[in-house]
Amino acid sequence: MRCLPLTLSLLTTTAAAAPTLGVRAQAGAALSLSKPQAEQFGAGADLWATPFLQLHPMFDVHATAGLTVLAGNSMRVDAKAGGLFTLLLGARVKGPMREKLVSPWFDLSVGPGYSGTGHLVVAGAAGVSMRGDEAWPLWLGVYARVQYLARGVELPGFQSVDLGLLSLGVSVEFFPGSVEDDHDHDGVLDANDACPREFAETADGCPARPVVEAPAPKPEPVACEGELDEAGRCVPARVHVTKERLELDEKILFAFGTTQILPRSEPLLAEVARTLTARPELFVRIEGHADAKGSSAFNLELSEGRARAVRDFLVKEGVAASRLSTKGYGAQLPRDDNRSADGRDHNRRVEFVLVDGGGAL
Numbered sequence: 001m002r003c004l005p006l007t008l009s010l011l012t013t014t015a016a017a018a019p020t021l022g023v024r025a026q027a028g029a030a031l032s033l034s035k036p037q038a039e040q041f042g043a044g045a046d047l048w049a050t051p052f053l054q055l056h057p058m059f060d061v062h063a064t065a066g067l068t069v070l071a072g073n074s075m076r077v078d079a080k081a082g083g084l085f086t087l088l089l090g091a092r093v094k095g096p097m098r099e100k101l102v103s104p105w106f107d108l109s110v111g112p113g114y115s116g117t118g119h120l121v122v123a124g125a126a127g128v129s130m131r132g133d134e135a136w137p138l139w140l141g142v143y144a145r146v147q148y149l150a151r152g153v154e155l156p157g158f159q160s161v162d163l164g165l166l167s168l169g170v171s172v173e174f175f176p177g178s179v180e181d182d183h184d185h186d187g188v189l190d191a192n193d194a195c196p197r198e199f200a201e202t203a204d205g206c207p208a209r210p211v212v213e214a215p216a217p218k219p220e221p222v223a224c225e226g227e228l229d230e231a232g233r234c235v236p237a238r239v240h241v242t243k244e245r246l247e248l249d250e251k252i253l254f255a256f257g258t259t260q261i262l263p264r265s266e267p268l269l270a271e272v273a274r275t276l277t278a279r280p281e282l283f284v285r286i287e288g289h290a291d292a293k294g295s296s297a298f299n300l301e302l303s304e305g306r307a308r309a310v311r312d313f314l315v316k317e318g319v320a321a322s323r324l325s326t327k328g329y330g331a332q333l334p335r336d337d338n339r340s341a342d343g344r345d346h347n348r349r350v351e352f353v354l355v356d357g358g359g360a361l
Contacts, residue, residue: 020177022060024050026143028169030068033146037163041070046145046167054177057096064088064109066123068147068165084149084165086113086121097129097178103139104128113149123147129173139173238268239275246272246284246352252310259305261313269310272352273317285325286310287351291344292331304328310350325355 030046032038045068052062066086090109097103106126113121127143149163186205190196193205200207238249252269253262261269276282288303288310307326315321336343 020054020175022052022054022137022173022175022177024048024052024062024171024173026050026145026169026171028143028145028167030070030165030167032070033164033166037070044068044070046165046169052092054175057098058094059091060094061091062089062107062109064090064111064123066147068167084113084121084147084163086123086147087111088121088123090123094129097131097139097175101131102128103130103141107145113147119149121147121149125167127171129171131178137174137176137179139171139175139178141171141173142169143171144168237271239271241275241279241282241354243354245354246275248272248352251348252306252350254306254309257302259302259309261309266313269313270317273314273319276314276319276323277317280323283323283325283355285327285353285355287353288326288328289333289335289347289349289351290329290331291347292334292338293344296330300328300330302328303330306350 026046026048028046029043031043032041046066047068048064048066050062050064052060054060064086066084066088068084068086070083088109088111090107090111092105092107094105095103104126105128107124109123109125111121113119123145125143125145127141129139129141131137131139145165145167147163147165147167149165186193186199186201188200188202188205195204195206198205198207202208240247240249248268250265250268253265254260255262276284286307288305288307290299290303292299304326305328307328311321311324311326314324331338331347334343334347335349336346338344338347
């Protein structure tokens with residue numbers, strides 16, 4: 001009962017395996033094991049050709065044509081060459097040739113043999129086959145075969161007694177089914193080929209492909225406290241709303257001694273306008289200040305004119321005029337010492353003071 005699972009497994013595997021064709025050729029030396037023939041004939045030659053069909057990795061069936069020729073004994077002048085031609089059908093049990101490079105085997109064949117008249121021949125053989133290259137389906141080996149011919153014919157050396165022959169030789173076997181498939185012929189067997197249909201002499205059988213790196217994760221959006229330029233980059237704010245005024249990171253610049261706003265200051269004033277537009281609750285008094293150089297009347301008029309120029313610019317940018325007032329202080333409220341150039345530069349300025357929108361500006 002223990003053999004039943006193994007038998008069922010063998011049959012299942014056999015049924016699932018695809019039959020594969022191959023061919024064997026064998027050649028060797030032969031001698032008679034029967035005394036009458038041994039006295040009549042010396043050693044001879046043994047030739048076999050065998051197409052076979054593998055039904056299972058460890059089992060095949062075959063048809064064999066064999067020729068054994070014994071040389072005449074030179075000690076007997078009446079000796080004649082003896083020969084035996086056979087046509088046999090048989091089967092071979094062997095080691096799996098696909099998984100191994102060495103395959104021991106055993107044959108058993110039965111069929112008619114011709115040596116004058118037909119007689120039944122039983123032949124048994126054992127040997128071992130070896131493959132030198134995994135990618136080439138050619139096997140070389142050695143064998144020993146015993147043939148038994150029942151009731152030999154009455155020819156010289158073949159009296160009416162049974163005949164036994166022993167053969168020793170070498171075998172060559174061509175069996176494509178022993179090689180793993182390599183459909184793309186790149187030297188990497190399909191079992192190990194990650195791309196079995198693409199030719200590539202690489203370790204995994206796949207052609208080299210450009211490495212496509214995953215795109216870097218986009219950074220989390222950061223709130224821009226300023227403005228975005230045309231390229232989408234954040235430009236830091238230069239106008240800051242405090243409790244009492246609008247603080248500017250840069251000065252509003254004018255042409256020397258005039259109320260003309262320099263072009264380089266226009267983007268800054270445009271940002272002031274956008275800040276006020278975004279904060280409609282803010283009301284601003286624009287204050288102009290001058291340094292102490294020159295007459296007081298001139299400085300007062302210049303500071304007032306510059307404050308009005310700023311207001312006019314903001315109105316053009318969309319700020320309601322009702323939210324803006326102007327005041328010129330001349331040199332009355334200095335920030336720094338008018339005796340130095342740096343001090344006078346600090347004193348020339350325009351300031352934006354927040355006022356109560358409910359009352360008069």
